[in-house]
Amino acid sequence: MTTDKPHQNLAMIGHVDHGKSTLVGRLLYETESIPEHVIEQYREEAEEKGKGGFEFAYVMDNLAEERERGLTIDIAHQKFDTDAYYFTIVDCPGHRDFVKNMITGASQADNAVLVVAADDGVQPQTREHVFLARTLGIGELVVAVNKMDMVDYGEARFREVVEEVKQLLDQVQFPTSDASFIPMSALQGDNVAERSENMDWYDGRVLLEALNDLQEPEPPTDAPLRLPIQDVYTIEGAGTVPVGRVETGQLRPGDDVSFQPSDASGEVRSIEMHHEEVDLAEPGDNVGFNVRGIGKNDIRRGDVCGPAADPPTVAETFQAQIFVMQHPSVITEGYTPVFHAHTAQVACTVESLDRTVDPSSGEVLESNPDYIETGDAAVVTVRPQKPLSIEPSDEIPELGSFAVRDMGQTVAAGRVLSVTER
């Protein structure tokens, strides 16, 4: 894969069984992104088994079977391209660790396709995923009204589903134009790559066209430097080398930087990327660097590096809007799970439940509730049990969201509204 086109991470979201995997399979198939030898092998098998024509369903069945055998052409991390972009599919929310991956930057999605089955309409997970997409800062949604073959390709049903989805998107204030609703069948291939003859009432874009027209993700360069530290190495000859990914801003040799919350600072001596010395690092760059006067025990994973003149914020407490995704019982004041924000993992206490809000409109439902539970959106005040660097998401979105983990699962996701500094 060359780099002559910009890259985008694309999330596939939607209720279980509405067709996310099938749609990914179809996109890969239509863009000729499934390796030729795999397709060829299926074609031969299909012929041997006398399956007549080479049906897409046959490809999907085989992909599913491979997945079960652990041979994984799994939908996560598959790549395809259009004229304008290279796309990488990132995990969908049902998959393990999706939320955590989204938040720790590993697979932060730029945009998403929301799959809604025409025969089923908006379902609980459709709601949940849309809310999550909003919380996690996904830019644009393309809505795939899928399984149109199951409703006789009828325009009236399509319009009904579009209305349902629009209501949901209005509630969470997700700006979406009419053109982003596409009636399709992932299984039959209608309106994915090719215009469907089964729906001549539709004259909008097909899915690949809509993806091709997405806005280019903007590199966030006007925020100050924020570089969460993943690891700290000691390298012979170079000394202490923190490594991490630049989330915002720029890093140059000669810069005076500060690491928070460890509170160490010094001047950047050199920066390395892909084993080569560079004189500038920008958002998305994974770098190792060397700072005058800083030893291995002065800084650690979970620190954030920023300009000494505008250092990363360290929170005494912070107020956040959270969405409870799955919790076996209820969350009350005093609850202390582990918060995952960028590369940090810190136990934090939910000090007060300030209010529950309509997950959609943000309207206050109840002030100072006694508890919150799965499906609730709430504003809470949180006290980290150890120093934690985190930023208001309005100011630096890349450092302003977190996942709440407990009992081996992500129980909630959230966005920082404000920080009371230490």
Ligand SMILES: Nc1nc2c(ncn2[C@@H]2O[C@H](COP(=O)(O)OP(=O)(O)OP(=O)(O)O)[C@@H](O)[C@H]2O)c(=O)[nH]1
């Ligand atoms: N008729 C019809 N069936 C479809 C279409 N797309 C998907 N399906 C079927 O719907 C079922 C679920 O599809 P999946 O792609 O596994 O759905 P999913 O959303 O990925 O489901 P999870 O990964 O379990 O969340 C499968 O049996 C598909 O064959 C479609 O366009 N038309």
